[in-house]
Amino acid sequence: MTILVTGAAGFIGGNFVLDWLAGCDEVVINVDKLTYAGNLDTLKALEGDTRHIFVRADIGDREIISKLLAEYQPRAVLNFAAESHVDRSITGPGEFIQTNVVGTFNLLESVRGYWTELAAEQKAAFRFLHVSTDEVYGTLAADDPAFSETKAFEPNSPYSASKAASDHLVRAWHHTYGLPVLTTNCSNNYGPYHFPEKLIPLVILNALAGKPLPIYGDGQQIRDWLYVKDHCSAIRRVLEAGQVGETYNVGGWNEKANLDVVHTICDLLDELAPIGSRELGVGSEERAVVSQQTGTTPQSLLPTYRSQITYVTDRPGHDRRYAIDARKLERELGWKPAETFESGIRKTVEWYLTNQDWVSNVTSGAYREWLDQQYGK
Ligand code: NAD
Ligand code: DAU
Numbered sequence: 001m002t003i004l005v006t007g008a009a010g011f012i013g014g015n016f017v018l019d020w021l022a023g024c025d026e027v028v029i030n031v032d033k034l035t036y037a038g039n040l041d042t043l044k045a046l047e048g049d050t051r052h053i054f055v056r057a058d059i060g061d062r063e064i065i066s067k068l069l070a071e072y073q074p075r076a077v078l079n080f081a082a083e084s085h086v087d088r089s090i091t092g093p094g095e096f097i098q099t100n101v102v103g104t105f106n107l108l109e110s111v112r113g114y115w116t117e118l119a120a121e122q123k124a125a126f127r128f129l130h131v132s133t134d135e136v137y138g139t140l141a142a143d144d145p146a147f148s149e150t151k152a153f154e155p156n157s158p159y160s161a162s163k164a165a166s167d168h169l170v171r172a173w174h175h176t177y178g179l180p181v182l183t184t185n186c187s188n189n190y191g192p193y194h195f196p197e198k199l200i201p202l203v204i205l206n207a208l209a210g211k212p213l214p215i216y217g218d219g220q221q222i223r224d225w226l227y228v229k230d231h232c233s234a235i236r237r238v239l240e241a242g243q244v245g246e247t248y249n250v251g252g253w254n255e256k257a258n259l260d261v262v263h264t265i266c267d268l269l270d271e272l273a274p275i276g277s278r279e280l281g282v283g284s285e286e287r288a289v290v291s292q293q294t295g296t297t298p299q300s301l302l303p304t305y306r307s308q309i310t311y312v313t314d315r316p317g318h319d320r321r322y323a324i325d326a327r328k329l330e331r332e333l334g335w336k337p338a339e340t341f342e343s344g345i346r347k348t349v350e351w352y353l354t355n356q357d358w359v360s361n362v363t364s365g366a367y368r369e370w371l372d373q374q375y376g377k
Contacts, residue, residue, distance in 0.1 A: 004029040004074040006059050006107065007081030009038035011194050012131065016080065016232045017043060021051050023236075029072050030054045031065070032081065033099075036366045041358055042193045060103040062110045069114035076127040076239060077111050079104065082166075085197050086135075086159045087374055090316055093158035100162035101169070104130075108173045115179060129182045129239050130170040134224070134249065135160035136185060139319035146224075146323035149185070149247050156317050167247075174245045182242040184235055186250035187324045191228035191344065192351045195362060197370060199258065200345075203265050204352045205359060207305040208273065213266070214375055217314030219259030222321040226252035227344030230337040237335045248333070251324025254341040259309075261345075266305035268349045275303045312375065 003020075007013040009032040017028050027050075032038045034056055046052040053072075057064045059081045069077075081103065083089065083096045108128070115126050137147040138154030153168075155161040167183055174181040194201040203213050234250040242248060256264075329335045339347070352359065 002027045002029060002072050002074045003076045003078060004031060004068065004072065005078045005080060006031045007038070007079070008032055009034055009040055009042060009054075010080060010084070011037070011042075012189055012228055012231060013080035014039075014042035014193050015191065015228045016078070016235060017052065018045065019229060019232045020236070021046065021049065025051055027051050027053065027072075029068060029074060031057050031059065031068065033058045035083070036370075037084065037195050039193075039195075039358075039362055041361050058103065059099070060106040062106050065107060065110040066113055069110060073122075075122070075125060076129060077107075078129045078131065078235070078239070079107060080131045081107075082131075082163065083159070085195075086157050087197070087315060088370075089157055089159035089162070091373070093162075096158050096162040100159075101165045104166035105169055108169060108179070112173060112177055112179055124180075127180050127182055127239060127242075127244070128170070128173075129184070129235065129242075130167065131235065132167050132183055132185045132247075133160065133163050134185050134187045134251070134322050134324050135319065136164040136167055137322075140321040140323055142321065144321075144323075146251075146325035147185075147249060148325045149249055149328055156319055160319075171245075180244040182238050182244065183247040184238055184250050185247060185324075186231050186234070187224035187226050187252060187322060189226055189228045189231050191348050192355070193358065194228070194348075196359070196367070197374075200261065200265065200348065201352065203262050204269070204349060205363070207266060207269050207308055208352075211308065212310035212312075212375075213262055213305070213308045214310055214312045215259060215262060216312060216318060219262070219311070220257050221318060222255050222257050222323070223261075224251045224322055224324050225254045225256055225261070225341055225344070226250065226337060227339035227347070230339055230344075233338070234329060234335050237333050238329070241333050243332075248329045249324045249326050250329060250335075251326040252337050252339075252341065252344075253324075253326070255321075255323050256341060262309060263306060264341075264345055265349060266309070268346060269305045270302070272349060273353055275305065 008030040155164040173179040190200040
């Protein structure tokens with residue numbers, strides 16, 4: 001048995017493949033274009049492992065995808081490949097339309113061609129699982145109910161509009177051609193191998209480098225955070241038992257304001273990698289005197305990473321709040337997240353502290369160019 005997974009050199013796809021092969025021996029064909037966000041270092045542990053076959057290709061290349069499908073005869077195709085960063089979609093939407101809309105269309109056509117020719121039994125068992133986002137639903141006011149699967153799509157950014165378009169294509173390929181599809185709409189992920197253009201890894205790495213921690217606008221925008229391994233287990237469960245043609249919301253029941261997320265990271269770093277007292281020019285003897293005079297602990301006189309927080313211009317069209325109602329997935333398929341935000345964010349900070357090699361490999365020239373463009377030199 002074989003599955004074909006697209007975009008698995010990226011953050012979530014990479015975690016998915018590592019978890020998949022840790023739990024079973026079913027071969028994975030990993031198709032990834034290796035854009036700036038794709039990084040084979042994430043899959044280093046699989047070097048020489050015959051259960052993982054990597055092919056560098058674009059999901060929009062029908063010739064290559066059709067050839068791979070014919071050759072490996074997968075029982076499922078899981079589509080993680082996408083342009084995924086909202087800020088990049090604002091400065092350059094073209095790639096988002098190309099990969100997320102046109103690419104998904106071409107992938108669906110390649111898969112439809114393959115699936116149509118399968119024998120009846122394989123045809124019935126085949127699944128196309130499309131990995132999507134909660135951003136397709138738009139934005140919520142503070143007292144609105146969380147997004148359910150029946151919420152109308154109201155995407156607000158070029159990224160979310162392109163993902164919404166891809167979700168509609170997937171739905172239509174099921175409705176019109178009978179392709180056995182499943183769609184998951186997930187909230188914000190965080191965890192190991194997260195590319196440091198996104199809030200959580202960016203803040204961890206900027207903090208350690210002594211750089212500003214950029215907060216867009218007032219920092220009171222709310223996201224629902226899910227540890228990436230929980231997203232992977234949800235996708236496995238939907239693939240295994242999801243009802244064809246259905247969509248499933250995936251979320252962590254962890255609504256947090258951005259500023260609170262950044263405070264949590266700073267506090268964890270203060271505990272795990274405190275800023276040395278020499279940087280402030282205040283020595284331990286001086287701290288002991290001051291702490292006696294003020295009745296505070298010497299530790300509380302150490303500089304904190306919170307002092308690096310900097311408010312910057314808001315993201316245009318910034319969605320105020322996302323919240324996922326994941327009850328359908330729990331009720332129908334028995335899935336629940338394993339991590340709380342507190343346990344997941346601690347694991348994540350520890351992972352970045354102990355995986356500096358991965359970090360230095362991804363923070364290449366292209367990454368630095370993006371930081372200059374987005375945040376100024
Ligand atoms: P990512 O940007 O880290 O990885 C995307 C991967 O897709 C990269 O390896 C890249 O090289 C590859 N890719 C891009 N264009 C391609 C193309 N045309 N052909 C083949 N490969 C291509 O993204 P991610 O955060 O891992 O997100 C994966 C999927 O999950 C996306 O579809 C995204 O919309 C969705 N999603 C992400 C989150 C999140 O919080 N990151 C939440 C919900 C849903
Ligand atoms: O909700 C799911 C989505 O989550 C996924 O579909 C996207 O692929 C993924 O990138 C993520 O989108 P966000 O825009 O929510 O993630 P990001 O990490 O870019 O930003 C999280 C919040 O933090 C958002 O409100 C913007 C804010 N932010 C972000 C950055 C990079 C800042 O305040 N400062 C920053 O420097």
